[in-house]
Amino acid sequence: MKHFDIAVIPGDGIGKEVVPPSLNVLNTIAELHGGLKFSFTEFPWSCEYYLEHGEMMPESGLETLKNFNAIFLGAVGNPEMVPDHISLWGLLIKIRRAFEQTINIRPAKYFKGLRSPLVNPKDFDLLVVRENSEGEYSEVGGRIHSGQDETAIQNAVFTRKGTERAMRYAFDLAKQRKNHVTSATKSNGIVHSMPFWDEVFRDVQKDYSDIGTASYHIDALAAAFVTKPEIFDVIVASNLFGDILTDIGGAIMGSIGIAPAANLNVNGKYPSMFEPVHGSAPDIVGKNIANPIGQIWTAKMMLDHFGEAELGQRLIDVIEEVTEDQYKTPDIGGKSTTNVVADEICSRLLK
């Protein structure tokens, strides 16, 4: 029996609505497998928790999480309750950093059952490797002066180690895919970090002579995700650029509600965290219309991570089937509720 202990953090807003049905899907997968067992331990850490306790998670939170095989997270943040930079850096980004989840991978692919907003989405199938530990997301910086003279300085920090690690990860993944890596840069406008990024890319590339490469400035790349997403295989991007590109990836699939993600610890010291691309969407809370597919597809990425890629594939096939048969939430043009979609996935898995 393979047994996985999973820390579950539903978080805020629709996180609380899409996580429970996704746990049902995971249990169904375990049932299907026979030799697999998941134990879920839920933690209520969220903006609500903050308003009660003055912190997004208890001081011992990281210590507690450390012992799990993985973290399964819904969504964090609700600016009406807690400023975003406090809620995110107190929970989501805190975990990413503390657990050295230095790589964030996020696929986007054309799904037949979905309504892409693109006239001609072709068969795009891309994977963004996002540097997840440094770059533009940095606590270094501050302010000087006040009133009309107030000035804010934000430092982006790019280390060779962090940059190279993300790039090597991207090249290694490309080997298992279509042997192509695109670098997201902006070295024409951003003159310290991005020329450095380009140099490291050129260096790493030398070790992968069989992999084709391209380099796009982020503005042109964002546009190309709309005009010709089918030309991309693996894209490697900084923390911020990866963030932006993967939301566009969600959009061209048909809804940001579908897009999955994995925050990977690649040195084996800490658990990885699985968290979809979408946010907590406070505007649709309580209506049972949140799309559960992003969270369920994220569960598939967790299965892959646990070495159960075959079951992961089965799950993605079923997701595709179910959407083709019009079990869809309103964001993708359907009339089904969150639970109906998830339940349908469970019952088809068992067929």
Added chain:
Amino acid sequence: MKHFDIAVIPGDGIGKEVVPPSLNVLNTIAELHGGLKFSFTEFPWSCEYYLEHGEMMPESGLETLKNFNAIFLGAVGNPEMVPDHISLWGLLIKIRRAFEQTINIRPAKYFKGLRSPLVNPKDFDLLVVRENSEGEYSEVGGRIHSGQDETAIQNAVFTRKGTERAMRYAFDLAKQRKNHVTSATKSNGIVHSMPFWDEVFRDVQKDYSDIGTASYHIDALAAAFVTKPEIFDVIVASNLFGDILTDIGGAIMGSIGIAPAANLNVNGKYPSMFEPVHGSAPDIVGKNIANPIGQIWTAKMMLDHFGEAELGQRLIDVIEEVTEDQYKTPDIGGKSTTNVVADEICSRLLK
């Protein structure tokens, strides 16, 4: 007779192909008007110029340009010849900074004759106001250590003055449009500059109680440009975010080759510069297939700037007519050459 002295910098690549026909269009406009005259003085500053002279423009370049009523620029950059950060900071960004062109405005709107890649582009009509003098595009930063320890630091600098100026400009424009301003932020991930940005937005907003507002994180906003661009009116964005959004704006119109831009000096001390969103596109040089519309629409923005909004409107109407009648370059699904499109615009103007 109104007489305008215009400095013309075709620059690199297709800049050299789309600028000359656009000057013909401007001459045609002058002819149509009767009381208007343009004098064009061309400068060969470009990557080619750099390879010959070791600089993108002569030392006296800014001194020379200062005396013109406006600068009309094609495109700068060709990384095969000169690294992008050198060519851009030696010419385009140098002029933006030296001439205090602190505001960059870039419209994107649905054109009937164009083939938007979106299934349902509705009637989107938005305007991005981009802060054009500071933010993420900063020369502040550098590197420390070498080899495996090398680290690059990039500083983004946001002043209250610069931030507020862009925001007020956006609110003032919204008054003449649909009374709505959306702020592009990322205060959940970028914790010094972006919460500052949000604060300034909240402050400025108080002076415009009749204007509706919204705030989107840049990732969600980029996605919304694809899924529901019709909901936006004016968007105010930092230098980098404005850059990214306006390329997506070009993409959803049907081609980045259409999108126009104006770099505005708003204190009256120096000339403004008119330059389309697209780059020099070295891959299509010499084929006479570059889309001239971005450059011609940019000429319309220059006409507006000169107080000739009526003629500007006439020009945009003709552009729309011509594309509807299928005079289109290949990037937007047509078979016409650069010159055929521009010539057709000229002859219809005179009709």
